[in-house]
Amino acid sequence: MPTLRQDATYISFPEILSSVLENSALPALGPFEQRILRTVARAGYDKSRLSVRDLMAMRELGAAATIHSRLKSMQKKGWISLADTEDARRKQVVLTEPALRILDEVGTRIEQTSKNKCL
Template sequence: MTRPADIYLRFLQLANAVRGLPTLPALDPLEQRILEFVARAGQAGQSLCVRDMIGHAEFGSPATLHARLKSMREKGWIELADTEDARRKQVELTQAALRHFDKLSECLVKATKNR
């Protein structure tokens, strides 16, 4: 009999294969957490500005957050969109990042079908 943990482990195996594809440069663990935070905010329909993210201690100091956002932008994972206030930038996923999450979703579905 297959244990429920086997599904999750199969998903991790498939997700590792997706992360190894040369679509976008790899993220470090903090950048991965930031990416997931931005994705969850977008899924919930929330606008997310850089200033909003500074208040989250798990992202480190404002300088650390700014450095990671700059890196993620250069790697093609996020973009900073203008708002009505030119001093504020909205953080959004790029189309490539959205395709990455689509591929991870496919991995999850595939893992559950291979029980």
């Protein structure tokens, strides 16, 4: 029977994420908002641009109206901002500095946990 490796950091991930988010300056996100956050963060990591229209076209995220309302909520909570593009009708969705700091803290804690388990 297969067993989990001792250094399986992903087991610690939910606790790390919860701990960082509980102590963050930004309000908590709901599960749907967290999915959007992952999508926006991935786009930022890949250095690609993601517009409101792009997100609303992603059917896996849900209905366009729901996505739009969640984006407004996330903007009010301080997680994302909408930046102007060359086309005034299109807004680029970007993470705010506080959101970037929180995600960076999550990454740092995951790295530390991984190093500690491998020692």
